[in-house]
Amino acid sequence: MRAVKKYPFSLTEDSKNCLLQWAQQFEEVVWLDSNNYSQNHETYQAILAVDAFTALKTDSQNAFNKLKEYQAITADWIFGYLSYDLKNDMEKLHSNNFDSLDFPDLYFFEPKKMFLFSENSVEVLYLNMVADEMEADFNAISEIIQQPEESEISTTIKISIRTSKDSYLQKVGEVLEHIKRGDIYEVNICQEFYSEDVEINPLETFLHLNKISKPPFSVFLKLNNFFALSASPERYIKRTGTSVISQPIKGTAKRLKDKEEDIKMAQQLAKDPKERSENIMITDLVRNDLSRIAEKGSVSVEELCTIYTFEQVHQMISTVTCSVAQNTSSVEILRNTFPMGSMTGAPKISAMQIIEEIEDAKRGLYSGAIGYFSPSGDFDFNVVIRSILYNSSKKYVSFSVGSAITINSIPEMEYEECLLKAKAMREVLNSAL
Numbered sequence: 001m002r003a004v005k006k007y008p009f010s011l012t013e014d015s016k017n018c019l020l021q022w023a024q025q026f027e028e029v030v031w032l033d034s035n036n037y038s039q040n041h042e043t044y045q046a047i048l049a050v051d052a053f054t055a056l057k058t059d060s061q062n063a064f065n066k067l068k069e070y071q072a073i074t075a076d077w078i079f080g081y082l083s084y085d086l087k088n089d090m091e092k093l094h095s096n097n098f099d100s101l102d103f104p105d106l107y108f109f110e111p112k113k114m115f116l117f118s119e120n121s122v123e124v125l126y127l128n129m130v131a132d133e134m135e136a137d138f139n140a141i142s143e144i145i146q147q148p149e150e151s152e153i154s155t156t157i158k159i160s161i162r163t164s165k166d167s168y169l170q171k172v173g174e175v176l177e178h179i180k181r182g183d184i185y186e187v188n189i190c191q192e193f194y195s196e197d198v199e200i201n202p203l204e205t206f207l208h209l210n211k212i213s214k215p216p217f218s219v220f221l222k223l224n225n226f227f228a229l230s231a232s233p234e235r236y237i238k239r240t241g242t243s244v245i246s247q248p249i250k251g252t253a254k255r256l257k258d259k260e261e262d263i264k265m266a267q268q269l270a271k272d273p274k275e276r277s278e279n280i281m282i283t284d285l286v287r288n289d290l291s292r293i294a295e296k297g298s299v300s301v302e303e304l305c306t307i308y309t310f311e312q313v314h315q316m317i318s319t320v321t322c323s324v325a326q327n328t329s330s331v332e333i334l335r336n337t338f339p340m341g342s343m344t345g346a347p348k349i350s351a352m353q354i355i356e357e358i359e360d361a362k363r364g365l366y367s368g369a370i371g372y373f374s375p376s377g378d379f380d381f382n383v384v385i386r387s388i389l390y391n392s393s394k395k396y397v398s399f400s401v402g403s404a405i406t407i408n409s410i411p412e413m414e415y416e417e418c419l420l421k422a423k424a425m426r427e428v429l430n431s432a433l
Helices: 013-023 063-074 084-090 128-146 165-181 202-213 259-271 273-291 330-337 348-358 411-428
Strands: 002-008 028-033 046-058 078-082 106-117 121-127 186-196 217-223 226-232 235-240 243-246 249-254 300-309 313-323 369-373 379-382 387-391 396-405
Touching: 002 128, 013 028, 013 046, 013 128, 013 202, 028 106, 028 369, 046 063, 046 078, 063 078, 063 084, 063 106, 063 330, 106 128, 121 128, 165 186, 165 348, 165 396, 165 411, 186 273, 186 348, 186 411, 202 217, 202 226, 202 387, 202 411, 235 330, 235 369, 243 273, 249 259, 249 273, 249 411, 259 273, 259 300, 259 313, 273 300, 273 313, 273 330, 330 379, 387 411, 396 411
Parallel strands: none
Antiparallel strands: 002 121, 028 046, 028 217, 046 106, 078 106, 078 369, 106 121, 186 396, 217 226, 226 387, 235 243, 235 379, 243 313, 249 313, 300 313, 369 379, 387 396
């Protein structure tokens, strides 16, 4: 059981920074932030959860069943992630590519302390065992807010590319041959940027990344020595009661400094036949995934190929909704839709087989999902893209980017799209290639 208290609270940049400074004393931290981005289907402006009471950490084998059992036993809020490689729990697939991050395939925890932020207030929920610390903690946070600290990152990190440009172009060529043979219609091919034997300040890095990106599905995740610093613009899937929505992104264009030219760029993206084709194919895949768990006839497309503008890029987003029976298991909804179509391709299983064959690095948490379950079984998960992953014990930093390959893809342009998506992470790491 949880003790609950509501306080007036305003989420400013300073207050966010200080909340996260306070949270660093704990080994488990999840911060989910919408950055006040105007969007439909929003429940909270931000959530902070810290300090594990219980936890589930496992590899992909039988992972969804373990998560289902853990969720049922806790019957509480749980926070964590699903790595891309949970695909191996559902299909006869494998993940043998190079992996230096060494994250567990699935990691969830039940927090002792959590905070749900709305526009002008915060609801504080503490497990009864620590309820007597609520007032002292809130006072401590308030004192930090009165004296915010700022710092700058100045270290230059040498970034290496796992896949050379020539190799990437060759790989796209191989994918195009698969498409011509009819093996697939579309596949998302990714590449890793990394740095070895380096130390970063995860909180400072995240704050910088969030400041220049301001995405609606931002995450700071700390699970002991595993960190995810995410500026994701994409929701994977959300459940509220009997309603489920998924919002795949397919289609990217750069932002321009000139306002009129920037508007033209967004308009060009909206009309681009290749980008629309990518988006529609994946929207259809998401419709198919949702139909496995949906009430008959309830799957619908709420938005198709709508342009959303973020600090770094314009994106094309579709919104697919459905209804599920009240007793439908939340974990089963995830099992039947994971991994998300926007990061795999169509048909999904063939795409994942080709991804394993073509890519040079194990994806791990990249193109997985971070989010939470509520006690009622509601959930909300992002797509782990535009994210820096860090294993502090191995001193290994990684970020990956990808693009969707279709029959109309031009390899050079796909490579340029990857570099565009990598821009914010490179800037934050102050990196040199």
